[in-house]
Amino acid sequence: MKKLRLACVVGARPNFMKMAPLLRAFEAYPQVETVLIHTGQHYDRNLSDVFFEELGIKHPDVSLNVGSGSHGVQTAQIIEKIEQVLQDASAEGTPFDRLIVVGDVNSTMAATLASVKLGIPVAHVEAGLRSFDRTMPEEINRIVTDALSDMLLVSEPSGIENLKQEGKPEEQLYLVGNVMIDTLMHLLPKARQSDVLSRYELQPSQYGLVTLHRPANVDDPKILESLLDVLIDISKRLKLIFPIHPRTEKRLTDFGLLDKVKSADAIVLAPPLGYLDFLALSSQAKVIVTDSGGLQEESTVLGVPCLTLRPNTERPCTTEGGTSTLIGNDAALLNQCLEDVLEGRYKNGTAPKVWDGKAAERIASVIVERC
Template identity: 50%
Template sequence: MPVNRIVCVAGARPNYMKIKPVMDALERHGAEVVLVHTGQHYDESMNDVFFRDLGIRPPDRYLGAGSGTHAQQTGRVMAAFEPLLGELSPDAVVVVGDINSTLACALVAAKAGPLLAHVEAGLRSRDWSMPEEVNRVATDRVSDYLLAPSPDAAANLRAEGYREDQIHVVGNVMIDTLLANLERARASDVLDRYGLTRGGYGLVTLHRPANVDDPDALRGLLKALGEIAGRCPLLLPVHPRAAERLAAVGVPGGIRVVPAAGYLDFVALQDGARVVLTDSGGVQEETTALGVPCVTLRENTERPVTVEEGTNVLAGTDPDRITAVVHRVLDEPPAPRCPALWDGQASERIARILLEGGTARTRLRPTDLAPGLTAGAT
């Protein structure tokens, strides 16, 4: 029985850039695609502007999950998605990334029976304090198709005992969207609006709880950014969850805080920056594809390929180290490099795998586990 009806799930800003090219490719190949928006992100700055910029059609179904604790949010998505999946009876479900909606819909789909495909499978930070790490590992475990963006991600999956027929290195769907919209982004007037010149500023993003929720950690980061701004003025589009915390701590001079940017404006800001400082995984990827120096304000990254084969440098969160790393990058920018298969065709590869790969169940079974491992009893 061929795969015809496919549910594609999106829930938050990081998902939109990943699901759009996959939907387009599946529909070009004749699949019936149902777009389900969980509502994990719902305000205009994190939702509507991205749908407009990317040309994503309105979702076919909206679950209205809203905000809350990780357990509350995950539970609400599962409770809403389960009856919908029963109604739609899809042949396959596609989830992307590592947000709470990804895991919630993956768990429901795994129990309901349709094939489950995880886009961005195999990414690992090995930092279990990050909720995203729990989400991505658990999602991979219940998925049939593990669609990895790079060979290092595939190597992680092999090391965890997944079979070769589950693992597909397809490239990076974020880069599909970036390349498809790059000329439109470069036509944006956002640099003029902010009085910026190409190569004359640094761009900063901060949103990880470890960086913005702890006032002492945030003060340390802002101290480093203030010193860097003395050499290279910095622009900081404010993520909604960070706005109040930044205001409470106080932002040093030389750092210009502006509202959160839409997709096209933000790509233009990345493309024109002398350096980008970030704690975002997606920004590490986009700057690598653009050839722009990136300094990651984290102790680890689930995207080491951007360091090994891209323009990313891992600086950690110590203020003195961050300052030293950024000065070194400004003095000697890394040479532009881009990983293989980050060529704008990842979504085409995904569509062919899902639509031509048949419907054989490929999910990891207890008998597939490595020697010495056993599945837990229920």
């Protein structure tokens, strides 16, 4: 039986959640050895023993400790350090057969570039997603990673069409499903045991969940205040919980808006939450207001209305068939959609059939068969 050695690269906390089901799936193949490489692109003090225990995965085998920096500096450091890891493995007689990357962070693109230049093929999980907005760094990372990868593992049908339009051959394309949904389904029963609702005095389906962090929503005081005014008004009829991102909290403070939010009795400000607590909240909310791409996906599977504060999305299945509606930073549209939710007029959505919690199993099978 041929041994297969895989370098599995992560760079930020969400990457671990995408990689976790893959690492579990590979355990079914005794001929496969996985080496988990954490670039350290995002330092996260929440990556504790409990975090890895909850996800059911090992700690990283290799930590590069790259840290924050400009896109250019960070990308260069990741390329340099990943290249050394891959070269050392070859020099020691234990070369990698393939590198696996997930998502669209700088680590995804940089590790891919380093790997293919050394002749190591790359599999990209979540390939083909496109917002068609090249002002987003993530869009550039997605395009470059897909151009260089020879195994494109796609989460939704639009990804297949995008990659075909870009000239990728069909034999490299695999519609496998969404690994983030694998993690959601794996941990949902445990999340439902969380006491987070009682801690914040919430009742199932009787509150809204709010997250905000993107510059387009929080860096302009007029835009931010207009969105807050809608949320404050709606909180008189529906309690809201707002786990506040440090960047958003700083903007609220800088713009003199934090006290305004705190004065709203039915808006509960919370610190950033762990995955299980957050999943407990998102799965039992009446509505989600967010600018997170991942929450678009999760809300569609959970059947929770999602008002997405973005003008575009790389996940069109969540708006075309799912529970998400693109709001941009249009306060009037946000208010209208919240009214629709409260009055029972909001659409029902369905998730793609391949979002069934078995994406990682399909991916592991493809990789083992192809390598």
